[in-house]
Amino acid sequence: MQALEPPIFHTPCWPLFRWLFENxxxxxxxxxxxxxxxxxxxxxxxxxRRPALVPRGVQNMMEAxxxxxxxxxxDVIGPEGRRxxxxxxxxxxxxxxxxxxxLVPGFTAPTDNLNTNLACALVVFCSYHWIGIxxxxxxxxxxxxxxxxxAIAPLMIPIELISHLARPLSxxxxxxxxxxxxxxxxxxxxxxxxxxxxxxLSGAAGLLGLLVATFGSVAAVLFTVGFLFPLKILVAFLQAxxxxxxxMVYVAGALExxxxxxxxxxxxxxx
Numbered sequence: 429m430q431a432l433e434p435p436i437f438h439t440p441c442w443p444l445f446r447w448l449f450e451n452x453x454x455x456x457x458x459x460x461x462x463x464x465x466x467x468x469x470x471x472x473x474x475x476x477r478r479p480a481l482v483p484r485g486v487q488n489m490m491e492a493x494x495x496x497x498x499x500x501x502x503d504v505i506g507p508e509g510r511r512x513x514x515x516x517x518x519x520x521x522x523x524x525x526x527x528x529x530x531l532v533p534g535f536t537a538p539t540d541n542l543n544t545n546l547a548c549a550l551v552v553f554c555s556y557h558w559i560g561i562x563x564x565x566x567x568x569x570x571x572x573x574x575x576x577x578x579a580i581a582p583l584m585i586p587i588e589l590i591s592h593l594a595r596p597l598s599x600x601x602x603x604x605x606x607x608x609x610x611x612x613x614x615x616x617x618x619x620x621x622x623x624x625x626x627x628x629l630s631g632a633a634g635l636l637g638l639l640v641a642t643f644g645s646v647a648a649v650l651f652t653v654g655f656l657f658p659l660k661i662l663v664a665f666l667q668a669x670x671x672x673x674x675x676m677v678y679v680a681g682a683l684e685x686x687x688x689x690x691x692x693x694x695x696x697x698x699x
Contacts, residue, residue: 457541464525464538493521497672504676505683512679515555519548520672523603527664530611531657539667540607542600549599552675553592560682569682595678599671606667610660617656621648 454462475490497517501509523539530537538544560569575584621644628641 455541455543456536457538457544460529460535461526461538461544464522464529468521468525493517500673501676504673505680508683509676509679512559512676515551516672516676516679519552519675520668523548523671524664524668527607527667528661530607531660531664536611537607539603540611542604545600545603546596548603548671549596552599552678553596556675556678556682557592559679563683595674599674603667603671606663610663614652614656614660617648617652621645621652624648 471486471490475487494513494517497520498510498513501513501516505512526538526544528537529535530540557569563569573585573588574581575588624641625645628638628645
């Protein structure tokens, strides 16, 4: 199993991570998730310490991110949703930072593991149900599962239950599949480049083999740096954006459950 784990765990520069992994204390995706959380917590403490009237640098970036998330909340949930900014922004920043961590050599993204994604999805699942219950009361919130007419309740209740239970699965698998697929693609190009270089330097095919290996390795590196890395950054942002957008749709649906507005909001977003 250790051969399949990120090389950072086998590097002397990270004795704490190596000790935690080798002694079975925490899996690698948990250690990397902690690393992302520590970085975000540190950023949250550093930025507000000396706020400038005209923001620059990191403060300007963080304010732009929060304004962007607030505009999304206003569009999807409405002004009432601004109180959920800590939940939405935390999820978005954590998922985006975790996705980007997979681009650092020696690391893997915590989000290419099902457990990390399922934990985030369950936070969303429990949160929007709790928000709906707080807004309408338990009885009124549960009533919307039966549909607008009592006659169709036996049909609507199973459909609604399956629909809601499928949401954590959908959030988990979508993020997991995209991040793991990107990780496998980058790993394939890495091993292809190393193998091609090793074959050329071994001299097994003579000068022609060395030339072919050199050209192939350079082409693979340029393709990875010029295309795959920008594509992975775009995918990292899009997956965080989709996760956050669906989370806001679920919250909006829970807030409007008594008026049967959840289905309309979700349908509008999917269209």
